[in-house]
Amino acid sequence: MKKFYSAISATILTAVLFISATATAQLDFLPRGSQAASVSQRIGNTDVSIIYSRPSVNEREIWGALVPYGMNNFGFGTATESPWRAGANENTVFKTTHDLTIGGKALPAGKYGLHMIVNEDNTATVIFSKNHGAWGSYFYDPSEDALRVDVTTNEIPHTELLTYSFDEVGANSAVASLKWEKKQIPFTIETDVTANVMAEIRQQLQTSPGFNRQTWEQAAGYALNNGGNLDEALGWVNGAIEGQFFSQKNFNNLSLKAQILERQGKTAEAKAIMDEAMPLGTVFEIHSYGRQLIAQGKKDDALEVFKWNAKEHKGTWPVDFGLARGYSAVGNYKTALKHLKIAASRAPDQPNKDAIAAYITQLEEEKDIN
Structure with missing residues (x-):
């Protein structure tokens, strides 16, 4: 009109x-x-x-x-x-x-x-x-x-x-x-948020944020978790681990590198990196790694990680809780229950005590606690 x-x-x-x-x-x-x-x-x-x-x-x-x-x-x-x-x-x-x-x-x-x-x-x-x-x-x-x-x-x-x-x-x-x-x-x-963020990361890594290790780790983690370029992510985490004045090898960046390699289908290389990372990890970092393996369906590998943690950090919290999870994952509820009762005596706070009490009931009924 x-x-x-x-x-x-x-x-x-x-x-x-x-x-x-x-x-x-x-x-x-x-x-x-x-x-x-x-x-x-x-x-x-x-x-x-x-x-x-x-x-x-x-x-x-x-x-x-x-x-x-x-x-x-x-x-x-x-x-x-x-x-x-x-x-x-x-x-x-x-x-x-x-x-x-x-x-x-x-x-x-x-x-x-x-x-x-x-x-x-x-x-x-x-x-x-x-x-x-x-x-x-x-x-x-x-x-x-x-x-x-x-x-x-x-x-x-x-x-x-x-x-x-x-x-x-x-x-x-x-x-x-x-x-x-x-x-x-x-x-x-x-x-396209991922493409936008990846472009911004490339630019930021050339400026002042690029002068610290955590930025490179954060960049690699974003690419891994949001569908970014994995080869680029691997280069970023490698920069955090070695070769730069700010580089420092630690459990977190080695674990991140292993996850990138795993996503690329390089399973053997990923496992080798995690074997290198474990001595650098805290008892809680190793415990979290074991739980990640359970979530990925790698139950036997998870049990071995929990065993390693218990040996390296004997008598500390939460190694027995980890062993309980590991044995429960592979169906050995009797041994899992034994370690869970030990964990109950070492639980540092009431929320953990309450969670363990509920898990004990599950194991007595032969139900997986993971």
């Missing part, structure tokens, strides 16, 4: 706009009828923001009237056909610190003018323009479009002030929505 304003209307509108612009340039602190606002959301490590002005309904007819359907000639500026500015006053601005996909289409990191074409049939087109500095959409040029996404609008309870919000926020996505009067215009934002 197209609307064409008379020459007189255009002249009045132009005058009003220039007077408003002049006043704003001189006294930019004066209150406006449509107040400025912004809303932001972090998705992974990506910051997404919308900066806009908030008109009110004020008992006016909005859709198809104050906001005309389709593209329109507003009688001012260089655009012969303009979408709605998706707010009031200057451009509504959409910013993202990393690349996104919106409605399944790519939008590079950057700053965009946000416009919308609202249709009569409960659909809309969301437009991201490379021109983010213009006033409204009077200078809209389709050649400057970075992205257009067609969406379905929803009917919602009355919303007096035009409002943007981020809904359904997940680990990798969110739904951004414009809500005004009884209409919601949503669009889905997604970003």
Whole structure:
């Protein structure tokens, strides 16, 4: 639907706009009828923001009237056909610190003018323009479009002030929505968090955070646990272990290296690294390693680790608790019960005493405590 304003209307509108612009340039602190606002959301490590002005309904007819359907000639500026500015006053601005996909289409990191074409049939087109500095959409040029996404609008309870919000926020996505009067215009934002973080890690390792061992360990751990490049992760953890002025071999980074090797299918190399790591570990680190092996289904290996821990840290907490878990994992409940009763006498606090009491009952019923 197209609307064409008379020459007189255009002249009045132009005058009003220039007077408003002049006043704003001189006294930019004066209150406006449509107040400025912004809303932001972090998705992974990506910051997404919308900066806009908030008109009110004020008992006016909005859709198809104050906001005309389709593209329109507003009688001012260089655009012969303009979408709605998706707010009031200057451009509504959409910013993202990393690349996104919106409605399944790519939008590079950057700053965009946000416009919308609202249709009569409960659909809309969301437009991201490379021109983010213009006033409204009077200078809209389709050649400057970075992205257009067609969406379905929803009917919602009355919303007096035009409002943007981020809904359904997940680990990798969110739904951004414009809500005004009884209409919601949503669009889905997604970003590759792992790729973004990995790129940020590469950059950070070249700056001051890269001058300490823990940063390299943290980087390797992120890549391992979030689907990053395992060869890259292995290089990072190797840097933490040896070869740099900050390197130091310890149980944690050797264990991390073993996990990376295991994920790469290099089981024998991973086991050799853990054999090297165990003498460097505390009684609690070795205990945790044994529990990890049980979780991986390596029950016999876990029992051997718990035995090693009991020999190296004889008579300390929680070696007998570990032995109980190890023997229980392989189905030797009688021996597990014996060690669990010893562990009960060494438990350092009431929560552990309570947990052991419950486990004793399970073992007496010949049920695995893991």
